[in-house]
Amino acid sequence: DTAVSQTPKYLVTQMGNDKSIKCEQNLGHDTMYWYKQDSKKFLKIMFSYNNKELIINETVPNRFSPKSPDKAHLNLHINSLELGDSAVYFCASSQDLLGSSYEQYFGPGTRLTVT
């Protein structure tokens, strides 16, 4: 009964590869997000989707492409992986965008290591 889940938890891959991280929420929320946490623990938003529509794209390289097949899923595909992509990626969701229930609930994170 995990609220926000991500797969895989760990991902080790080589430079130049293409990989995907999946996120699912069973909270019935309308909005989902991807955040990146670097090695110094600094957290920064990458994308947000509301009802499958892209809302925020925070100057992320276009090698990163989010895809939302439905409201409960927001996947992150990364092409041509680079060393600097090594980080922990967190998915999050919130009930709605502008209403009163906008607290964000985070998944456990996916630790991506590019070698």
Add this chain to the structure above:
Amino acid sequence: GNSVTQMEGPVTLSEEAFLTINCTYTATGYPSLFWYVQYPGEGLQLLLKATKADDKGSNKGFEATYRKETTSFHLEKGSVQVSDSAVYFCALLYKAAGNKLTFGGGTRVLVKP
């Protein structure tokens, strides 16, 4: 733009000591303010929040008051436990900005028995 500044860690305390983590923000208008906690190897959990000036958020013995005049949202706990060892993040959010959370750099807290 909006930004959040937290005191740098690590903060090392003995059990039952008083904890304060300073957080100040720069923003226009009236953001909502949050504290998130990240326990070792886990994701972020919402600890507490405040949505307007003078609001006090509280949870699990932690408290923080939204101070508009000093643009601060300091986190306090009167008596910490070893289980409070974690990284604490202060964050602000504007609903009109697409619900984007802007985080501080995080403060690592280590509580020793």
